[in-house]
Amino acid sequence: MDANEIVKEIALQARQAAGVLAASRGAARDAALQCCANAIRAAKEPLQAENEKDLARSSELGLTDAMVDRLRLTDARIDAMATGLEDIAAQTDPVGQTIAGYNRPNGLRIEKRRCPIGVVGIVYESRPNVTADAAGLCLKSANACILRGGKEAIHSNLAIAAALRKGLAAANLPEACVTVLESTDRALVPAMATAEGLIDLIIPRGGEGLIRAVTEAATIPVIKHYNGICHVYVHNDADLKMAEVIVVNAKCQRPGVCNAAETLLVDESIAKAFLPDLARKLRLNKVELRGCETSRALVPDMKPATEDDWREEYLDLILAVRVVENLEAAIEHINTYGSKHTDAIVTDNVVAAERFTTAVDSASVMVNASTRFSDGAQYGLGAEIGISTDKLHARGPMGAEDLTTYKWIVTGAGHVRE
């Protein structure tokens, strides 16, 4: 079978499952999420055995240390997947919620009511826990999903899907609610992205190559989950001690993820007071610094930053550093080089904070907090389908509610237009 036929066959099964989900009650879907969580915990050993197969190939596939970190299914991460599913089950059901409801002067009743999207395709790389999070959020929101992970995690992803399908079967829901594609053939991605009438939405999460492949092929709606070129800007009215703690956390606490900071911007009036001490702290944390000329004058052993460094998602212990003239220059740098993901300002000045949050065109804008908080669980969404760097439909961390659409329900008593 060619890629289009494979996708069509799976999508037709998913559409049938989506019909069952759309007619299901919230309690039935929550019970299924609990069954899935139980199945994940019960499958710890097969999950880790399959994960080992992926890890064994990681150097052959040329994965960096950060990528290997993301790939590894530790005991804690397996339990976190199960807990994530339970957290999703505990959330309010988004389906059937009235977003707006009102009577028109002519007596017509207008209601905007949330409903599932249908069949959601998700294409992602690396972290296998995405499989459980994505499936759980789709199940919560009564959508069937078709998941296409990267080849570096294929064994882990299929093992997770097998556990989830056991959970679905135990809860009397169709296994086709969740499908992980068995083949890692690249042609499946454009086949999914052009499955009009079969797949309602495709969500690519990953690097530029993946996003390009989906965006250029797609004729169905896409929500891009692009990389994170996240900035921390230290304003001249910043508490410098707080700024240091935030920068170190944003860079070092988990450098291999998209909400880690990649570039530090420092106001020139405080650069001398701030940068040398910070550089010492970062070196203690094994961070390589790449600075602009002004910052290298203050911290001579920094490597020089090139134009490319401003556009680089290192996902590693490397930080680009630039001294900027003022708030407006920081905003311009972020809007020029950033990826519209997450950017932070450290300042005590309320006017500067307001200007920064209004003018920075990013999904999440932090004031006096680490970029690492840009995350569905941290925002209270239970888990996230990913972090949208698009502006349409959903922006930033996407939870179950973002996997719904709505319909207008209009009720009259024989109303006609004159």
Add this chain to the structure above:
Amino acid sequence: MDANEIVKEIALQARQAAGVLAASRGAARDAALQCCANAIRAAKEPLQAENEKDLARSSELGLTDAMVDRLRLTDARIDAMATGLEDIAAQTDPVGQTIAGYNRPNGLRIEKRRCPIGVVGIVYESRPNVTADAAGLCLKSANACILRGGKEAIHSNLAIAAALRKGLAAANLPEACVTVLESTDRALVPAMATAEGLIDLIIPRGGEGLIRAVTEAATIPVIKHYNGICHVYVHNDADLKMAEVIVVNAKCQRPGVCNAAETLLVDESIAKAFLPDLARKLRLNKVELRGCETSRALVPDMKPATEDDWREEYLDLILAVRVVENLEAAIEHINTYGSKHTDAIVTDNVVAAERFTTAVDSASVMVNASTRFSDGAQYGLGAEIGISTDKLHARGPMGAEDLTTYKWIVTGAGHVRE
């Protein structure tokens, strides 16, 4: 200049204007809307003179009567355009609204705040009043817009844009907030749809050819405004008198628009009691009927309907008629042949109404009301950018609020992740 260069030059001007709009206050944009309304009223004579040029070419371009009706700028329609802008000005400003705001257990403050999308491209056919409505809604929501109307309305559209730009200038806002493309070169459409980083969203409104051209070319987000294959389903528990009034209104009140009914579905148990009388009423209204075999047995002078009739948007005084076995058969017909636009049930039965509204996968679902109410003004949105037949971001009538996105604003006091 080739099409990409034309679009790039205009989009760069629009982006600058969008920056001014994003920093503007709501009162300034409302004042500009009033200036635009005044300018439209003041330009009645040049508008009608330019409209005459388009009307003079309408038979040469092969427009149907319904299309010519939609093209004509009567006194009433010019005044309605101006009133539409005033209605938009009177609405609540969507920009800056807090969609959700809460504190996390760790004290982080999370806020989801509405902001403009940026630059919106709209590609449409026929009705020139779309130019004023679309520009007004973009202005309200602080977006710049690039409009590409059909060649059949080019003189009218450019005249409306000239009036709107006078209004913008009078209100000290950049004229580049609103641009109608002067050329009707087809290559401009794919150029707009691939203007990544320049145009944030493209909205095609029109027939299949236009939608296909945009969807297949697009690498930027698209919200499709497809045609309306709208159904009225008369359930066996319907008040037949009410059903007759609704069907006649849905078909005849303005047949040339997308929310007019194209197909009537009748429950077989009431077909004999309902169809012959209805057919007489519709014939008095000059409606041509095309029926399935069962309906032709009851109303012998109906033409036979073919499979194609179930998929046809007549935009004319023609109605396809099908007798269906029951509610589920009606739902299946609508989900198979409809365009997910607007569908109505006439019934006194609350269980049937609930099942219909849940299972019909359309943007608007009417109970005991004419499909003709599916409209931004009728829903209280002031005016509409169009009626989305997509499920993502905005569905059904789209108002100013649907032209916004949001950002997450996260405020801490030196918060870092552990």
